[in-house]
Amino acid sequence: MKQLPPPWLALAALALGAPALAETGHVGHPAPKAAASTAAPKAALPLRVQNAAIVAVPPGVKDTAAHMVLINPSARAVKLTGVSTPVARHAMLMNTVMTGKMMGMRETKALTVPARGQLALKNDGDHLMLMGLWRPLKVGEQVTLTLHAADGRTFKLSATVRKP
Ligand SMILES: [Cu+2]
Incomplete structure (x- = not known):
């Protein structure tokens, strides 16, 4: 007569069971897989480069520009979102813009x-800027630049310091 479980026990089991089922349903969810691919090693961007040059500047001038032609033989556009180099504190992607009759440049995100x-x-077009050179660059010197894409892929290239 007293062996019947009290009704609250059945309710408690139901309440505990519901989250457990939800947990099981989560195992097959693709979210953890996506997180794993983000941590995968970074691949190289499918780019080639021609005539990569850094503009030689007088000693004491701390900023300079980098020019080149980037070639993308692949079937997908490559969106670059940054550039870095060991010779400068900061490097960035730039657009040349006309404001009235004045030609100026501004940083761009991509x-x-x-x-x-x-x-x-x-x-006089899109280019790269190296800001805050750590040391004067010598004409003829090879400088490494690394281009970065939003997905983490990179493209490392060598640019020659040349007189403008
Ligand atoms: Cu510039």
């Missing part, structure tokens, strides 16, 4: 190398 196309980085 530069795109079109699929099966190319992007020319030059003085």
Whole structure:
């Protein structure tokens, strides 16, 4: 007569069972897999480069520009979101813009190398800037630049310091 479980025990079991089922349902969810692929080693961007140059500046000038032609033989556009180099404190992607009759430049969040196309980085167009050179660069010296994409892929290239 007293062996019947009290009704609250059945309710407690139900309450405990519900989250347990939800947990089981989560195991097959793709979210943990996506997290794992983010941590995967970073692949190289499918780019080639021609005529990579850094503009030689007089000693004491701490900022300079980098020019090149980036070629993307792949079927997908490559969106670059940053650049880094060991010779400068900071490097950035730039656009040249016309404000009235004044030509100026401004930092941009991204530069795109079109699929099966190319992007020319030059003085009067899109280019890269190296800000805060740690030391004077010598004409003829090779400098490593690393281009970064939003997905973590990178492209490392060597640019020659040249007189403008
Ligand atoms: Cu610039």
